[in-house]
Amino acid sequence: MIKIENLPEIFIKAMPVLQTLESAGFEAYFVGGSVRDVLLHRHVHDVDITTSAYPEEVKKLFEKSIDTGIKHGTVTILYGGESYEITTFRTESGYQDFRRPDHVTFVQNLDEDLKRRDFTINALAMDTRGEIVDLFDGLKDLKNHIIRAVGNPEKRFHEDALRMMRAVRFMSQLEFKLEENTEQAIKDNHELLKKISVERIREEFVKMGLGSHSRQAFQIFLDTELSEDVPDFAGKKDLLEVYPKLQFSPTTESNLWALIIILLKVPDDQISKFMRDWKNSNAMTEKVERIIKMFDLIADHAPSDYELFEAGEEILINTIDIAHILGQPISSEALVDRYMALPIKKASELAIDGRFLIERGMRPGAKLGHTLNRIRELVVSSKIENNQEAIGQYLDNLE
Ligand SMILES: Nc1ccn([C@@H]2O[C@H](COP(=O)(O)OP(=O)(O)OP(=O)(O)O)[C@@H](O)[C@H]2O)c(=O)n1
Numbered sequence: 001m002i003k004i005e006n007l008p009e010i011f012i013k014a015m016p017v018l019q020t021l022e023s024a025g026f027e028a029y030f031v032g033g034s035v036r037d038v039l040l041h042r043h044v045h046d047v048d049i050t051t052s053a054y055p056e057e058v059k060k061l062f063e064k065s066i067d068t069g070i071k072h073g074t075v076t077i078l079y080g081g082e083s084y085e086i087t088t089f090r091t092e093s094g095y096q097d098f099r100r101p102d103h104v105t106f107v108q109n110l111d112e113d114l115k116r117r118d119f120t121i122n123a124l125a126m127d128t129r130g131e132i133v134d135l136f137d138g139l140k141d142l143k144n145h146i147i148r149a150v151g152n153p154e155k156r157f158h159e160d161a162l163r164m165m166r167a168v169r170f171m172s173q174l175e176f177k178l179e180e181n182t183e184q185a186i187k188d189n190h191e192l193l194k195k196i197s198v199e200r201i202r203e204e205f206v207k208m209g210l211g212s213h214s215r216q217a218f219q220i221f222l223d224t225e226l227s228e229d230v231p232d233f234a235g236k237k238d239l240l241e242v243y244p245k246l247q248f249s250p251t252t253e254s255n256l257w258a259l260i261i262i263l264l265k266v267p268d269d270q271i272s273k274f275m276r277d278w279k280n281s282n283a284m285t286e287k288v289e290r291i292i293k294m295f296d297l298i299a300d301h302a303p304s305d306y307e308l309f310e311a312g313e314e315i316l317i318n319t320i321d322i323a324h325i326l327g328q329p330i331s332s333e334a335l336v337d338r339y340m341a342l343p344i345k346k347a348s349e350l351a352i353d354g355r356f357l358i359e360r361g362m363r364p365g366a367k368l369g370h371t372l373n374r375i376r377e378l379v380v381s382s383k384i385e386n387n388q389e390a391i392g393q394y395l396d397n398l399e
């Protein structure tokens with residue numbers, strides 16, 4: 001049996017939680033992503049715990065708990081300033097709608113619980129001594145970089161169709177290959193994805209897009225036809241085929257969307273609909289629209305100082321990145337240098353505000369706003385210095 005020495009701090013901190021459960025006569029293990037990631041020497045972001053104790057029994061053992069998903073056997077407990085999800089050993093039965101179990105059945109042993117998990121690499125458990133429970137050769141698949149469904153892949157995808165998206169997401173994040181039968185089952189069942197909420201699909205899609213092997217994973221996302229069952233992608237395979245052939249991958253969520261929108265040739269007036277179809281936030285939509293606008297602008301002409309200012313640092317960097325990914329010849333260094341040399345980079349850095357104009361006798365209203373904009377433009381393009389004296393002089397000359 002393999003045993004992990006030198007467990008990361010996050011496990012050490014959680015150990016008393018497992019020990020509390022064990023002392024009360026229950027079994028308890030770390031399970032899922034945390035065990036996989038520690039074995040891969042990847043950062044462990046949270047630990048999930050599975051136990052033979054029923055939710056009510058778990059709650060009795062800890063002072064503070066929250067009923068996060070008590071129907072599904074999950075309680076969140078607070079311990080040592082951290083929160084932990086503790087889920088009772090369970091199987092899932094009766095997946096009428098391919099999404100969520102109709103009801104869960106608690107089971108008395110770990111084996112039954114591990115059997116209903118998605119992939120072999122996610123079906124590993126670790127006990128309080130750091131010993132690994134590996135019923136489905138998950139360790140071998142970890143070593144060989146393979147994503148393989150636990151048992152019958154068809155069954156696993158019928159239980160929860162999102163798992164098909166999780167497969168390509170893990171390919172991208174972990175740089176793993178998809179086992180043949182698992183891939184075939186996705187090809188045969190991709191349509192089940194239509195039953196899954198867009199929010200859940202989006203989460204996996206973004207993780208796939210931002211993983212280190214996103215272009216390879218994207219190819220499988222297309223080959224398996226999963227792409228036919230997500231919003232606005234159906235029938236667009238020829239346009240999306242460009243993605244896996246790109247030189248680089250996007251590194252921000254906004255750039256992932258901007259890139260997809262550019263590849264799909266979504267017209268400007270349809271971008272917000274596209275973003276809404278994917279249930280993106282208004283803030284994300286606005287950012288993506290600004291990046292695409294700047295991308296088009298840069299393709300059309302060398303931006304003025306004021307256009308650089310209006311874009312702002314984040315949009316500019318993202319736009320340069322997109323141009324880079326798409327192999328567009330732009331002088332990114334020169335653009336960044338010019339941006340860095342702008343006299344002001346934010347509207348709030350202007351030496352005057354509306355009050356300054358009012359004190360000089362201007363009445364609040366449209367004209368004041370217009371004057372303020374004009375001054376900002378002149379300051380940004382270095383035609384007036386950014387101080388009250390120089391701006392005052394400019395206003396004197398206007399009168
Ligand atoms: N559709 C799903 C979702 C989750 N799981 C199981 O629940 C564990 C925890 O799920 P989750 O936190 O969503 O994924 P992780 O594998 O932990 O990956 P991440 O690092 O993204 O959290 C998984 O490892 C897997 O064993 C599953 O079988 N089927």
Ligand SMILES: [Mg+2]
Pocket residue numbers: 032033034046048
């Ligand atoms: Mg997890």
